[in-house]
Amino acid sequence: MTATLSGVFCFDGADPLYEGHFPGNPVVPGSLVVEAFYKRLQEAGHAPIEAKNFRFRSFVPPGSYPYTVRCENGRAACRLFHGETPAVTGEMVLP
Structure with missing residues (x-):
């Protein structure tokens, strides 16, 4: 099952x-940033068990940033955007 979260x-x-x-x-x-993704997944009824391969592609100053999380096959692909560009990418392992 595939689910996409955004906000x-x-x-x-x-x-x-x-x-x-x-x-x-x-x-x-x-x-x-990693904790924000973790909490969002918990709110959606998922309980991440591990954060993997988070990459910070640019500095993230305080402010508001759109994100997406695509849940599929026991994994949650996380992306935080600065404009159109991903500033942070990573993955959460789901049970």
Whole structure:
């Protein structure tokens, strides 16, 4: 069975986390991006058991970013976009 999830992740630049990551040039930590995908899959009724092959193709400053997740054959292909270009790609293994 194939399912596609999509939406927008919002990373609030006012969060004090960004004061130190990095001063003058805030960047969303990669772990927060992976966690956002994990939580979205949980909300959709999936329980990811492993994150694999996440690639950060560009820095992700705080802001709003569209994403897609394609679930198929026990895998969830995750993509976060900056404009039309994928900024983050990766995969979650589903049970």
